[in-house]
Amino acid sequence: MDCREVREYLPAYVDEAGGPRAQSIEMHLSTCPECRTELGHFREMKDALATLPARMIEPPAWLLGTLTETVVQKAARREAIRNTAEKLADPKVIVTGSLVAAGVAGALLIRGRRRRRRTVTRRFREALAEA
């Protein structure tokens, strides 16, 4: 392998020192200081890249407030909806709700019957009066 071929493989070799072409590359590197320096550059660069997550880029000052406001508000709404849903799913609430609904339905039914009865009585009296 000559310098041109070796340098073509260095970006991969920096990960895979044991790859299929490793022997040829290593043989060349042992005799070529320039290519060894090139490999050193790739290794130095790769190590430096891996340190970047710890080197944070300062966000704009407003970002934290905006994120907190938007996301926390959304979380609070979701929590409120979930709490309401959980309350509605509570057996006590279901039983109480069913009883209240049955009571209301019963009251409406009785009220409707009374109303119909009063209407029939009124019409009967009107008919009698006309007669």
Added chain:
Amino acid sequence: MDVPADVIESCKRGEPQGFEELIRLTHKDVYSLALRLTGNPDDAAEVSQETYMKLLRVIRSFRGDSKFSTWLYRVTSNVAISMLRKRSRHDRNVSLDAESWGDLPAPETADPELRVEGRLLKDRLDTALMGLPEGYRAVVVMKDIYGLSLAEAGKQLGITEGAAKVRLFRARQRLKEVLYEDEPAGHGRQRRKKEADDGLS
């Protein structure tokens, strides 16, 4: 990034105070990754907000198989790549799909800041990264900086693992050219040192 387990559990329960703490602890990491992927501060802020909105929906699926930081980086890069992908449909200047070596622009040589001998390599990396096209930068950022696998990077970019590998090697080559100049090893440094000495004398 260090997020205590009780904060994660609080977020999983959907508690607003949990999210408030999570944002306080992680927003700089999320923003940094978003900026490294998008290359634009406004886009990075938008990606940060989208990331936390997505977390609201998906944090319950975090099972602790991987580190929380890795999981959060995955979610963030997913949001950023989706945004870049949508944008690339409308903007020719944004492309995640460039495959050929010819699509990579020539190394940026005009910026003397990148060439000043003596500055730490790490200080120049972020600037050099911004000179790469989105599709190449994304692979380097995900794999070499944030430690995601090539398969993961490829999946997020909608390309095969092999294609992601090709992009990674080309991007490394281009970064190395920008950071060290593509001169015979050692000669560039010696020349720049001489130029610097001449300039001082």
